[in-house]
Amino acid sequence: MNAAVAAVFKRDLTLAWLGGAGAAAPLGFFVGATVLVPLAIGADGKMLALIGPPLLWVSAALAALMTLERVFQADLEDGALDQMLLARAPFEALVLAKGAAAWVAVGGTIALAAAPLALTMQAPLPSLPIIFIDMAIGMIAFFGTGLLAAALAAGVRRAGVLIALLVLPFYAPPIIFGAAATAAAARGEGLFTPPFLLLAGCALAALALGPIGAAAAARLQAE
Amino acid sequence: MNAAVAAVFKRDLTLAWLGGAGAAAPLGFFVGATVLVPLAIGADGKMLALIGPPLLWVSAALAALMTLERVFQADLEDGALDQMLLARAPFEALVLAKGAAAWVAVGGTIALAAAPLALTMQAPLPSLPIIFIDMAIGMIAFFGTGLLAAALAAGVRRAGVLIALLVLPFYAPPIIFGAAATAAAARGEGLFTPPFLLLAGCALAALALGPIGAAAAARLQAE
Amino acid sequence: MLPSLRLSVEDLAVARGGRRIVERIGFNAGPGDYVEITGPNGAGKTSLLRVLAGFLRPLEGRVTMSSNFGPIDRDEQALCMHLIGHRDGLKGPLSVAEHMAFWAGLYEGGDEAAVLERVGLKPLAERPARTLSAGQARRLALSRLLLAQRPVWLLDEPAATLDIAGRAWLLGLVSDHLASGGIVVAAVHDPIGALPNHRVALNPATLAEAS
Amino acid sequence: MLPSLRLSVEDLAVARGGRRIVERIGFNAGPGDYVEITGPNGAGKTSLLRVLAGFLRPLEGRVTMSSNFGPIDRDEQALCMHLIGHRDGLKGPLSVAEHMAFWAGLYEGGDEAAVLERVGLKPLAERPARTLSAGQARRLALSRLLLAQRPVWLLDEPAATLDIAGRAWLLGLVSDHLASGGIVVAAVHDPIGALPNHRVALNPATLAEAS
Amino acid sequence: MITALANPQRFMRFSEWVLPFAAIIAMLLLIVGLTWGLVFSPPDAVQFESVRIMYVHVPAAIWSMGIYAFMAVASLMSFVWRHLLADVAARCAAQIGVAYAGLCLVTGSLWGAPTWGTWWAWDSRLTSMLLLFLTYVGYLALWSAVEDETKAARLASILCMAGAVNLPIIHYSVEWWGSLHQSSSLWKLSGPSIYPTMLWPLLICIAAYGMVFFALLLASMRAEIYRRRVLARGPA
Ligand code: HEM
């Protein structure tokens, strides 16, 4: 089973870095949004410190959303989903591996990019590792629930937009807690603030239920 | 030639609307993006009014990009690109038809949705038609340049990086001018503000160059 | 291989899109048996194979398997089979070797290097799948059989796009599998060369009736 | 059809991924000629057809066409041909009828209703292409030939996934086209039944050499 | 009783005679509640006549949440036991639920214009109602996006159960967020100090919305079952 999970993880990671949507497009969007919005409103330093954390989180959520569309759709169209269903390893574990690969490729890059971007938004240097951790954990929540939505919408034409619709109610809590945790970190309150703990709770729930639900849905798509 | 252009336009429009998700989903995405903003930054009306328009524009750009990404990639993979190259009608016209279909299906819905959503960001009622027009014209700029980027990147190994890198510099001006025009409209300055004229200029340039460039790029992909 | 493996299909009925397309199919295959499914386009060959593989629920009837350790339950059944469908299931940007490595990991078995040699794709190992010719891609897809090492092979027009050498190679593959006690169920338009122990001819519903 | 249409290929060499795969190919086909291209997997049949269709540039040599109005220039040439490749080129969510309507518009010709009847897909007209069986999808793809109405047909393994009735139907289609003065160039592994006027056997480079 | 009704034939027989009564009771309650509320109850001291929207608004808000809970139970039954009736019930309930949620948003918005001077405010209760509305829309969009109905039913039931886990989390997070942001104190509920002259018509309206839901649910389930029977018989 470990070999199968590792194989799926490695393949999806390779695919994310090679062709397809890759990790670069969401990263580009993320950086673009966090740079363009302050530019467009001509924000000054104080303003930036205020809108910085929420902006980071909204853009991160939208960037994650962007990569979800083809997670299952591509595998369904080209028959790779069948291949995974025929493996001896539990399908749930393989779906988890897919999610983990997306999380590393996209979530990791975005979390890494978020820290330096927070600097330009007046976050103090010591808060950067904390902001990175916040983001990385928030991404678990985004990808866990996103995986479920992606599996539900696979096979539908223009699944991307349906996924967006399905996923929004699930993204609201982590965004609320995440933005608050990042703002607290930028104020120098450290990592283990109440919103961070609540964010971690959302991530745990998504991690526990997302892959199971996604696997159940993806199995139905393979008809 | 007219028949061929109409056929491509109609097919792409049908494809965009099919799958049930058609009408509701871009709306959902957009509603979602605008719901996430206040959730992240809090309920302060003044702040919302400030950050709302640029974020509206960034999400609109993302929505456009999301739908464009697979415009050529899908046609290349399934052989539909070959079919269009074998038509007697000039390929440029067919590419323009593709772009127009995407613009109507996605751009139109988003522009329609943008107006009421601006309400929640404290834009006054009379400014709504203006915001609709801003958005519809901004979408021409997004789809024109996006088409070119999508054609260049189709079939490329690192398509993601390419699209992101290609599109971002082209998207920055319309986003900035568009957000400024929308903000001006919300302040009650009417339609023909300087940023609006600059936005219209971007749209015209994209309309003139996008389809021609995209056609040339897509022709090369068909090897 | 599992000793005295049996694959029995009883009174199977399959529906697609709410319409019954396959009615009352049955066969009982044992070690070394080759089951040939034939029928015109749209007769339900692909659907039948997907029922056997456990992807589709049958409307009526049952698919059962047993070995001399006793009956094999439904969940385990799917893991005794491997289906190669119409689609090759390749990822354009991944190389031939990367595909093999993926399957070797996914199915936890098979010696990649030996399989690469056996399917004759060694010279193309580093090529992205996107650049393979149709027949080369088919060979790559078929290599999954050697990596997954399942006793029951379900093949959907396996020889499509293969050249004459490729078909001979496929026949060798199938014969070896049968000789080692495996079961092969194949949907074909042209015989692949092996002598069928069971023939399932799906009702020749003409296209006109297949509405 | 264009009167006294000629398709000449002289000394063609084609490269793929920087490697020469097809060398010195030549033929000269006139009205009613059937050109059969054979060769093992990876020999370059698909590549050759894509050169003829104008998608790929040849490394050396020329493809020329003429009618009794004189030579046809390179841009016009592509518009005298129609290629049916390995892939069917269907959009899953669009119905059979929508595909036909799209092609009828795109190629500005062909009577959809008559073609739907002729390819035998009338009962499936409202079905989304996603739900078609492999052979039904292939028939739909081939219907493009009747809608585009071009004098030169380029067919890449047109009979793959077709059943016996389907192959007979395809032969009828090809024979009618030849009889009306068209040219057909087909890459095949199994003869489609028409008697070739020219045979192009691509060098039987074995897979091992084709690295 | 539930297991007995799970049989479609028995459900059809049961609903055939219950439906008229339910419909009549719903009509009566609605007429009494709305005329009492809209015509005879006193205008509010602060909000004057606009308070009457409450009789439309509040029951819609309450039932749009109740209906989702009903759907979640139906979805669980549909997923575990593959009950045809359960997925019909969930889907039909969603169509009514989305209408209630939409009604709550629209009437709330109409109410907000005179009382708060704005159509919309990012208050925590409003925000969670908007997210509930989106959850409904997503559920229905999924149903209509997937053509194969048995597949759509199972996918939708997965979504509905996930949503049932999510809605309390949303509720909590949005409350927490509201307390964080002190949203310009727009939402000043008079709370339990509501006059009995306003409470009674309100309670009747709430009961009426419940009966309307029940009657509509039976009617649309019957229609849906007939539709499926016709489809199962195949094209004419
Ligand atoms: C969870 C959803 C909701 C519930 C349970 C709910 C419930 C209530 C209740 C019980 C009242 C009566 C307050 C009183 O005693 O006067 C009320 C008033 C009101 N509601 Fe809602 N409501 C909800 C959502 C909304 C929404 C989405 C809007 C706007 C779009 C809205 C706008 C209003 C307005 C404007 C008032 C009167 C204003 C006031 O008394 O301050 N409500 N709501």
Ligand SMILES: Nc1ncnc2c1ncn2[C@@H]1O[C@H](COP(=O)(O)OP(=O)(O)OP(=O)(O)O)[C@@H](O)[C@H]1O
């Ligand atoms: N999802 C679906 N919805 C409705 N009908 C379907 C669906 N999938 C397949 N069908 C129909 O069911 C029938 C059987 O399809 P199937 O793919 O099993 O045929 P087949 O025997 O494999 O044909 P072929 O030789 O062409 O591959 C066909 O008529 C097909 O159109």
Ligand SMILES: Nc1ncnc2c1ncn2[C@@H]1O[C@H](COP(=O)(O)OP(=O)(O)OP(=O)(O)O)[C@@H](O)[C@H]1O
């Ligand atoms: N884009 C590419 N880059 C590199 N090599 C390629 C590319 N496309 C094709 N090839 C190689 O060129 C050779 C010819 O391919 P082609 O598809 O023309 O073969 P074919 O004769 O049609 O084979 P088949 O019978 O399998 O369809 C093959 O060896 C193939 O691997």
Ligand SMILES: [Mg+2]
């Ligand atoms: Mg088939």
Ligand SMILES: [Mg+2]
């Ligand atoms: Mg080929």
